[in-house]
Amino acid sequence: MTVEIVTAAVLVIGDEILSGRTKDKNIxxxxxxxxxxxxxxxxxxxxxxxxxxIVDAVNALRAKYTYVFTTGGIGPTHDDITADCVAKAFGVPLDFHPEAIAIMKERLAKSGGELNEARMRMTRIPRGAALVANKVSGAPGFWIGNVITMAGIPAVMQAMLDEVAPKLKTGAKLMSESIRADAKEGDVGTELGVVAKEHPDTIIGSYPFLDETMAPNTNIVVRSRDAEKLAAAKAAIEAMLVKVRAQLGAA
Known part of the structure; x- marks a missing residue:
């Protein structure tokens, strides 16, 4: 039986990376x-x-590998040109995407912001692309052909990667479980790192949010292609959270 080898490339976009002003944390x-x-x-x-x-790199990489992950250049400023370049590489128009606009309007309605010309830039998506949800800050990435375009901000990129991972060809479906920590991310970070090391065949991520009382909270997501390993990691996380919450309560 022949096993398909799935390959990928990462294309990091941005003058700020090359100048050293921003240190890459995504690769x-x-x-x-x-x-x-x-x-x-x-x-x-x-x-x-x-x-x-950018256009040359996108075309070279997408012809060579199963997937291309791009990071950076999809923000609201004039030099955020990744969407324009990916559209040009694929030879398709760049359109204002109705769903992306709706997402931004809903997000801004909660924060009190305005969907101005700069923010509208983040709703421009190459025609035919699927949106990649951004649960951190709203503005979506997109997936066209084998090119997956994500934000450069590490927390946003990580959340987007979690969104697309279950759809990638990997030989087995990636399963996931979500656990509400009822603790701040900083309260569980060290302990969560220990759990991750003890369960190397799983992917564990933490995502801070404001809960229904507007208090800082954390969702922990664990993923694996093996149901038993997924269950074991989830159990370890839940046991860790019980201890952390007890320590916080005693403090």
Whole structure:
């Protein structure tokens, strides 16, 4: 039986990375993530905010690998040109996406912000692309062909990667469980790291949010292609949370 080898490349976009002003935190995370789910990360490129460079890199990488993950350049400013470049690479128009607009309007209605011209830039999606949900800050990424375009902000990129991971070809379905911590992310971070090391065949992520009382809280998501390993990691997380909450209560 022949096992398909699934490959990927990462394309990091942004002058701020190349200038050293921003230190990349996404490459290593994506590399670990791909390894855990059975995708072979074969190449990483970093390019400036230059249209020709981005288009050339997208076309070269998407022809060579199963998937291309891009990070950066989908924000509200004039130099956020990734969407434009991906659309050009695929030879399709860049449209204001109705669902993306609705997502932004709903998000801004809660925060009191305005859907101005700058924020509308983040609703421009290459025609034919599917949205990639952004549970952290609202503005979506997108997936067209084998190119998955994500934000450069690490927390947002990680959440987007979690959204697309179950849809990637990996040889087995990636299952997930979500656990509400009822604790701040900083209260469980160290202990969660220990659990992750003890369960190397799972992917564990933590996502801070404000709960119904507007108090800081955390959702912990654990993923695995093995049901038994998923259950074991979930049980370990739940046991860890019981101890952490007891310590917080006694403090």
């Amino acid at each position: 290593g995370y994506i590399a670990d993530y791909c390894t855990a789910i059975g995708v072979d990360l074969k190449e990483v490129r970093v390019v400036s905010d230059d249209e020709a460079a």
